[in-house]
Amino acid sequence: MLNGKTAVVTGGSRGIGAAIAYKLASMGADVAVIYAGNRDAAESVCEKCKEDFGVKARSYVCDVADFTAVKDTAAKIKEDFGALHILVNNAGVTRDGLAAMMKEEDFDRVVDTNLKGAFNMIRHCIPLFLRSREGCIINISSVSGLIGNAGQCNYSASKAGLIGLTKSVAKEYAAKGIRCNAIAPGFIRTDMTEAHSDNPLLAMIPLGRMGEAEEVADAAAYLAEARYVTGEVLRVDGGIAM
Ligand code: NAI
Helix, strand or coil: CCCCCEEEEECCCCHHHHHHHHHHHHCCCEEEEEECCCHHHHHHHHHHHHHHHCCCEEEEECCCCCHHHHHHHHHHHHHHHCCCCEEEECCCCCCCECHHHCCHHHHHHHHHHHHHHHHHHHHHHHHHHHHHCCEEEEEECCHHHHHCCCCEHHHHHHHHHHHHHHHHHHHHHHHHCEEEEEEEECCECCHHHHHHCCCHHHHHCCCCCCECHHHHHHHHHHHHHCCCCCCCEEEECCCCCC
16 A cells, blocks of 8 residues: 555546556555646546545646756645655657658657656656655556557657666666656557557457556556566556567
8 A cells, every 4th residue: 555655647637647646546645646738637636536535636737848847846746745755757748750751849849758758757756755765666658669660750769768767767776765667558548549549550459459547557556566676667558569
């Protein structure tokens, strides 16, 4: 159980992030939900966590790609919750296109959000973990980062980069009691994949169906408590990338 722990979840207003925030709250953690724009959705996730599990929950608007905004938000979370123990870097975007046609801004936006955003959060949360003498970082990568995906060179690069970031941070901070792991989801049913429901790759999933956000949240719950696991990349993909 995670009673007495505080977790911050980026992109926690919907989809996989909302499911992770709710799951960690169900285990007793207080939750700080970071969202990009949809205040009502973020607030409703917090209300549900409070009502259903009696934990403390607050939402914070913050563009994770913005180094200074993340610094300020981490400071606010410390002020509001006192301590931090778990960070879930879930915020992510796609701007798909073939490499030769991709706009520079689409490459930058995806890498800035998915990869630099995770770095920004780690950079400003590690001092709080050091103060707590423990920390658990969970980076939401993707099977695209493991095996690539045509039309997603920006996204795949950002998600592969997240795996390198995960392993380096795991090595740097293991001695301080901070673990860092990644989850590589496959096709999960959320707003992000709505447009992909007829993707031919779906027929190649050995378990024969898309995954649910709650199934990724279950993996996050496992990693939050797996005290002897660090630097791991856990696929939650129905077997598509094995
Ligand atoms: P989603 O689009 O439903 O949710 C993404 C969340 O990130 C939203 O709450 C959005 O507001 C937030 N966000 C986006 N840019 C942000 C920024 N700059 N600052 C703060 N928050 C920001 O997507 P979904 O499907 O829930 O994905 C969550 C994570 O899981 C993403 O990192 C995605 O790449 C990853 N993933 C999703 C898969 C899927 O099949 N749905 C498969 C593999 C990985």
